[in-house]
Amino acid sequence: MTSSPAGSSILTLEVNAEPRRVTVAATTLLVDALRDGLGLTGVKHGCGTGDCGSCTAMVDGQAVTTCLVYAMECDDMAIVTPEHVAESVIGRILVEEFVTAGAVQCGICIPGFIVQAAAVLDELGPAPAPAEIKDALAGNICRCTGYYPIIAAVIAAAARLAAEGGAS
Amino acid sequence: MTAPHSRFGGRSDAGAKAGGRAGYTEDLAPPDALVGVVVRARSAPSRVAELDVDAAAAVAGVRCVLTAADVPKVRMGIVEQDEPVLATDVRYVGEPIALIAATDLDAAEAGAVALAPTLADTGPPAVSIESAMAEGAPQVVAGEGNVKEPSAVERLDVDRAFADAHAVVSTTVRTARVHQGYIERRAAIAAFTEEGQLVVTMCSQAPFQVRQTLASLFSMPLNRVTVRVPAFGGGFGGKLHNGMAPYAACLARVTGQTVRVASTRSDELQASNPREASIVTLETAVNESGDLQARRAVGYYDSGAYAVDTAFITSMGALQSGGPYQIPAVRARIHAVRTHLHSTGSFRAPSGPQMCFANEVHIEDIAAGLGLSPVELRRRNLMRAGGLGPTGQSIESDAALAVLDEAEAVMAAWQGSPTPPPDPQTKVGIGLAMSWWFTAPGHSSATLRMEEDGSATLFTGSTEIGTGAVVSGVRVIVARRLGLVPEQVHVVSGNTETTPPDFGSEGSRTLYGAGTAAMRAADEVRAILAEEYARRLEASLSDVRFTDGALQIAGSPETAVAISELVGAVSMASGPVVGTGRFQAEPVAFDSACATNMPLPTFNEPTFHCHVAEVHLDTGLGRISIPRYLAVHDTGTVVDRQSVIGQIEGGVVQGIGQALFEEIMVGENGATVNDSLVDYRMPTICDIPHELVVKTVEDFPSRTGPLGAKGIGEAPVMLAPAALASAIRNAAGVRLTALPLSADRVLAALREQRP
Numbered sequence: 015m016t017s018s019p020a021g022s023s024i025l026t027l028e029v030n031a032e033p034r035r036v037t038v039a040a041t042t043l044l045v046d047a048l049r050d051g052l053g054l055t056g057v058k059h060g061c062g063t064g065d066c067g068s069c070t071a072m073v074d075g076q077a078v079t080t081c082l083v084y085a086m087e088c089d090d091m092a093i094v095t096p097e098h099v100a101e102s103v104i105g106r107i108l109v110e111e112f113v114t115a116g117a118v119q120c121g122i123c124i125p126g127f128i129v130q131a132a133a134v135l136d137e138l139g140p141a142p143a144p145a146e147i148k149d150a151l152a153g154n155i156c157r158c159t160g161y162y163p164i165i166a167a168v169i170a171a172a173a174r175l176a177a178e179g180g181a182s
Numbered sequence: 183m184t185a186p187h188s189r190f191g192g193r194s195d196a197g198a199k200a201g202g203r204a205g206y207t208e209d210l211a212p213p214d215a216l217v218g219v220v221v222r223a224r225s226a227p228s229r230v231a232e233l234d235v236d237a238a239a240a241v242a243g244v245r246c247v248l249t250a251a252d253v254p255k256v257r258m259g260i261v262e263q264d265e266p267v268l269a270t271d272v273r274y275v276g277e278p279i280a281l282i283a284a285t286d287l288d289a290a291e292a293g294a295v296a297l298a299p300t301l302a303d304t305g306p307p308a309v310s311i312e313s314a315m316a317e318g319a320p321q322v323v324a325g326e327g328n329v330k331e332p333s334a335v336e337r338l339d340v341d342r343a344f345a346d347a348h349a350v351v352s353t354t355v356r357t358a359r360v361h362q363g364y365i366e367r368r369a370a371i372a373a374f375t376e377e378g379q380l381v382v383t384m385c386s387q388a389p390f391q392v393r394q395t396l397a398s399l400f401s402m403p404l405n406r407v408t409v410r411v412p413a414f415g416g417g418f419g420g421k422l423h424n425g426m427a428p429y430a431a432c433l434a435r436v437t438g439q440t441v442r443v444a445s446t447r448s449d450e451l452q453a454s455n456p457r458e459a460s461i462v463t464l465e466t467a468v469n470e471s472g473d474l475q476a477r478r479a480v481g482y483y484d485s486g487a488y489a490v491d492t493a494f495i496t497s498m499g500a501l502q503s504g505g506p507y508q509i510p511a512v513r514a515r516i517h518a519v520r521t522h523l524h525s526t527g528s529f530r531a532p533s534g535p536q537m538c539f540a541n542e543v544h545i546e547d548i549a550a551g552l553g554l555s556p557v558e559l560r561r562r563n564l565m566r567a568g569g570l571g572p573t574g575q576s577i578e579s580d581a582a583l584a585v586l587d588e589a590e591a592v593m594a595a596w597q598g599s600p601t602p603p604p605d606p607q608t609k610v611g612i613g614l615a616m617s618w619w620f621t622a623p624g625h626s627s628a629t630l631r632m633e634e635d636g637s638a639t640l641f642t643g644s645t646e647i648g649t650g651a652v653v654s655g656v657r658v659i660v661a662r663r664l665g666l667v668p669e670q671v672h673v674v675s676g677n678t679e680t681t682p683p684d685f686g687s688e689g690s691r692t693l694y695g696a697g698t699a700a701m702r703a704a705d706e707v708r709a710i711l712a713e714e715y716a717r718r719l720e721a722s723l724s725d726v727r728f729t730d731g732a733l734q735i736a737g738s739p740e741t742a743v744a745i746s747e748l749v750g751a752v753s754m755a756s757g758p759v760v761g762t763g764r765f766q767a768e769p770v771a772f773d774s775a776c777a778t779n780m781p782l783p784t785f786n787e788p789t790f791h792c793h794v795a796e797v798h799l800d801t802g803l804g805r806i807s808i809p810r811y812l813a814v815h816d817t818g819t820v821v822d823r824q825s826v827i828g829q830i831e832g833g834v835v836q837g838i839g840q841a842l843f844e845e846i847m848v849g850e851n852g853a854t855v856n857d858s859l860v861d862y863r864m865p866t867i868c869d870i871p872h873e874l875v876v877k878t879v880e881d882f883p884s885r886t887g888p889l890g891a892k893g894i895g896e897a898p899v900m901l902a903p904a905a906l907a908s909a910i911r912n913a914a915g916v917r918l919t920a921l922p923l924s925a926d927r928v929l930a931a932l933r934e935q936r937p
Contacts, residue, residue, distance in 0.1 A: 039288065046287075055209035056202025058415070060365045061447045066445035066686030068365055098200030103499040105201075115744065116824040118650030119832065122206060122366045122415030148867045157363045158648050159417050159828060160835030162874060163868040 025089050027168050029054070030098035038085040044078075048086035048095060056096030056125045060155070067154030067158070071095045077133035079153070085088035087181040097124030104132045107171045115167040119158035131168050140176030142169060185773045192654035192668055192822055194644065195413065204413040207385050211442040214372060216245055218433045218443035219290040220426075221280035222453060224274040224299050225850055226522050227320065230270045230279050232300035238282060241296050243289025246437045248281040253432045254399045258424060260391060260783070262489040265525070267399070267428050273322055273487035274524050275853040276453030283441050307522035307852040308776065311461055311484050322487055322520035329482070330518040335503065335926040336571050337776040338511035343476030347467030351551050353544035354463040357536040357903075357921040358845035361485065362529050363836075363864045366415020368454070369444035372430035378703050380429050381408045382433075385490040387430035393678045396431055406816035411645045411676030419528035421647075421758045422492065422688055423455055435831055440576030447635045448857040455527030456846055458495065459484040462540040464503070464854040467511075472554050472561045476511035479503035483533070485518035486525035491532075492518040493920030497780040499533040504572055505541030506582050506618035506790055507563040512572045512776075522852050528688065530833070531619060531896035535840050535903050536921070538617040538635070543919060546911060555591075556908075560616055561586055566789075574773030575784040581816040582618070582790035588877050589614060589814045591909040596796055599810035608808075611913025612657050615904030616792045620785035621884070621893030622689020623767030626696045627682035630660065630703035632711075632759035636731050636746030637670045640703070643684030644696035646678045649691035650825035650894055658822050659697045659888050663704035664745070665728030682762070690893025693821065694787070695765055697888035702763030710759050711748045718743070718751075768886060787884050789892050790816045793834070793901035795871075797909040801932055804925030806842055806906065811871035813898060817878045826894055830876045833898025839865040841903035895904035 016024045029052060036051040048054045053087050057080050060068035064082040070093035071080050082106045099105040111117075118124050119150065134150040147168045156164060200205040205508045207353045223230070230250070238247045250268040257263040269277045280297055284290035308314035314328040322328055344350060380402060386392045389409035397407045409427070424831045426443040432443040445454070467476040481499050483493040498514040503514035516533075545563075547555040564582040564605040565593035571577060593614055628642045640660055651673050654668070661668045675681060682694060715733040724753040727736045733741040749759050757779040777783045791883035794812040799805075814835050820826050856862045883890025909920050916931040 021573050027691035041288065049209075050213070051663055055205070057374075058206070058365070059208060059367060059444070059907040063447065063858045064858060066365055098205075100201035101879060107201040107833065109197060112200045118196035118199050118364065119650065119828055120364070120416040121196065121204060122413075125198045125202035128200060128202075151867050152867075155365065155864055155866060157836065158354070158416070158832045160833075160874070161870050162831050163828070164867070182719065 019146045020150060023086060025085060027088060028085050029093040030095060040086060044080040044083040044085045044088055048080060048093070054095045054097060058122050058125065060123070066123065067126045067130060067150065068123050070129045070154070072129060074100065079142045088132060096129050099129050099132050102132065104135050104175060106134055108167070111167040111171040111174065115163040115170065117159055117167045118161035123154060124154045127156065127164060130154055135175060140170050140172055142172050192658060192824065193772045194657070195653045199413060200382065201933070204415045206366055206415050207371065207383055208444055209568045210412055211371050212381055212440055213221045215440040215442045216283040216285065216433065216437060217290050218281060218283045218430055218441045218492045219294055220443065221282060221297055221299065222449065223269065223279050224278045224300055225303055226272045226275045226277065226307055227304045228272045228301035229304055229314040230272065230290060230299065231302040233280055234296060235659065236299045236468060238293040238297040238360045240295045243285040244282060244293040245284040245285065245454060246433055246696060247293065247297065247662065247874060248432055248436060250279070254398050257348045258395055258428065259489055259781050260500055261491060261493045261596045263685060265488040274522050275851065276449065276524055278429065281429050281433050283437055286442040296512045298806040299698050309480050309522060309804045309848050309850065309852045311459060311519050311521065314519050315482065322522055326881040331779055332515040332517045333493070333780050334502045335512050335514040337572065337574065337773065340478060340511045343511045344467045347500045348438045348469045349477065349834040350465060350467055350549060351544065351548045352459065352463065352465045353540065353547045353919070355461045355536065355540045355543055357460045357539065359456050359526065360421030360529065360840050360844045361451055361454070361846055361862060361895060364416030364420055367445045367447065367450060368421060368425040370430040371440060372424035372427065372434040373440040374434055374438065376661045379406055379408060379642040381410065381429060383410045383412060384425055384427050385414050385417065385421050385644055386411055386425060387422045387688050389645060389676065389678050390643060391685050392424055400435065408594055408679040414425060414645065414647045417647045418530045419532065419688060422528055422686060426498050434852045439923065444828035447859060451654045451749060451846060451862055452854040453524045453855050455490055455525055456860050457529035458492070460536045464544045466544065466548055468548055468552065472552055472562055474507055474509045475815050477504045477509045479514040481516035482519050483516065484521050484526060485519055486523045488525040490525045490527040492526065495528065495532040495780050497782040499537055500780060501572055501785055502533060502537035502541070504615050505538065505937065506565055508569045512574065523848060530836065530899045534617065534619060534896065534900035535837065538615060538900045539903040539907065539921060540642060542615040542790045543907060543917070546908060558616060559589055573777045575770050577788070578885065579882040581879060584881060585792045585816050586616065588879060589794050589812060592812045593794045594876065598809060603798050607800060607884050609801060609913040610796065611799060611909040612794065613905050613908025613912050614792065615908055617897065617900045619791065619897040619900065621694045621755060621787035621887065623786045624685030624689070624691055624695055626684045626699040626765040627702045628696065628699040628763045629682055630700065630707050630761045630922040632707055632745070633747045634746060634750055636744055636749065637672065638664060638666065639672045640700055641674045641893070642696050642700060643681040644692055645687045647687045649692060649829055650822060652696060654825050655693040656697050656700045656758035660700050660864055661700055663708060666731055670731070690895040690897070692895065694887045694893050695890055697891065699763040699765040701888045703761040704759030706763070707759055710752060711745060714748050714752050715743055740931050745896055780899045786917045787887060787892050789897055791901060793905040797906060797913055799910055799913045800929070801914060804929035804932070805925065806928065808908065809872035810873045812875045814877045814879060815894060816882060817880060817894050817895060818882060818884040818887060818892035820878055820880055821889055821891050822837065826878060827876055827909050829894050830898045831874060834874060834902060835865050835870050837899040837902030838869065841921065841923055843922050843924060
């Protein structure tokens, strides 16, 4: 991190496996640094208080609501946004199963769900119970689907991941 | 019949959305766009006494500060033109009083602080229906009472029926303000091009209505305003109105730059257009055998500070004064009541949940009073073919009975083996609710262009708001008419400049209206191609079939000629193959003498619905969980099953939120208390029924809808409050008459019941 006279700083991050530099103020949230600073709009603004999960991205391997994190807290960390998760083995399977299950209506919450699901899919094992999936996704809100196709998609993705023997 | 689908279902937009690549409004702002913020009043009613415009303008990065004096004086509104762009006389906390554009959000917000609004209070606020109706209540509009003239229905001799009744039963319910809860905040990006075109990118369910507003604000011809709707993050009625567009456009006009404005979640819960709170009283005159003979209904709907579309909502309320039941004599009076709160508006099935709740608590009250089975009482009185709706419209089918029969069979099975409660203080109960709803009328249009390779491009003015009606349903309809697979049909929508007009994606009408227009456009194309084919093969037009991207004589695959070849030939001979389709719903005949102030006097293509809920009621905590839930819906023909099931499942869960926890709470000063998504509690994945069974009754196709489809977008949200209240009544004998059915309400009712 280097400071500049206007109170802003230049952060060095690894974003989607590439080194990136982004200028942020002390108050810039990670979600805004990603969206406005780096043009990565897969993280969405939903609530601004960490309650809806639409801005979820991976920060050093953990799924995080990026509206609750200052960008400056992430200096030198590795960020993976929904666009990149969707290109991983797990992410591709999840995207396909979400689409097949009809889990994408308005779709604005779905990238956050997929990042969250990708973070836990290994742990869930090949045949997760709906209750385990609910625990894992309890922090993400979807207003369109009633969640049923999301649960179905995660079950299908878990089975496929096991069958295809894949890892991210 | 099931539509042909690729492996990834019928939606063309799903992969990009799931992968985070779809562009929603806020994703599309150019990097150099100015950021606009709306400065909102913090007390009401009040007068804006002072704004330090100079101080705000002096903040580094601020480019523009606008007050009421600087914006068009035209008032906005689709029913009454009553709402200013920026207020000087403030009616509600959260009302916009100034606009600031700056190079970034921090600067704009710093400008808003520097503006330091001074508001002079002009009296106490009326912050509830009761306080707005009280003697001497503060008037929201000086010189006018807060209670507006009702949407009214008066049919046959109601007083006589009540005087002669075997019994009269009365029920009053109260319901809360609830928010649509779309995850995408309302946002708009506006710019004036060098040619003077106003171009607004925004999430709007009705872009042609927004275009109208913007054109009138700036005295521009309609064709100089473009409203574009990109990927759309949920609306549920909350994005039918102007949203952030007027604010972004005013700032863009003055700065000459592109301006983006996004609402905050706090603003959404403080200053948007949620579902109205209501107080509804139903009274019924009933005979000994349980025939409902006359209904009196009085409703008070909290319309908030401005009219928005409440006149439509009160008329829908009046049409639901008897629920799905046949009641000969009706007197319904549903009033809008002005309050010093943000204006309410359409939310998926406007007036639906509260009227269904009122009707279904009431029918169970009647059954209890007469000692009859609530299900049998419903069956006895259901609307059936040959009957009349409340304003005298003819009921054309027995769908209501079919829906009840389906539901009752499942209910009986569940009653035979209820889900065992987990502990002794938890009780199990099973309840049922019914409703009727409709498919909104309005206009649609489409043009269909056949490409030289046999693919098709459809231009529709309707907007894909997430339901799949446009990206899947309309596409399936066109594909079926032309013998194509859906992937061969490309749909262009959501742009007032490049598509023909549409009333809007609302009122369960998107597939109904846009689908019918698209089908008519496809039929014009069919006629052109079939004529060319018949001429070439000297075949009779009636023998021509559209199959697998080709035309052929029925039963003779060897006669097939590819659509692409015919398109080329016709184009050479007489011009390109283009079809247009126009649609306006036929008026429904009714008894106009019985209806007053009813901008919506009938239910077009009515539909019937039944939900059954099994609850576990924790009598110690007041907590409700839902082991099983059944939704039975009269859908007509199902064009795209995945989309229909999606509407039903999503609607059920949204309805459960309104039933169990959702409520916009307002303090004595009129400010929203729970203005975040942790305090405004929407259903999470942990709140859904353990098992949800969906059944579609498809035996009663729509007479006027495309391929026999009826609207299904809204009705699924209506029934959960009533069905859950019925199940709680069944579990513990407590009668709940207020929404939400929160744990504290349930506990209070249980305590009251104990001696």
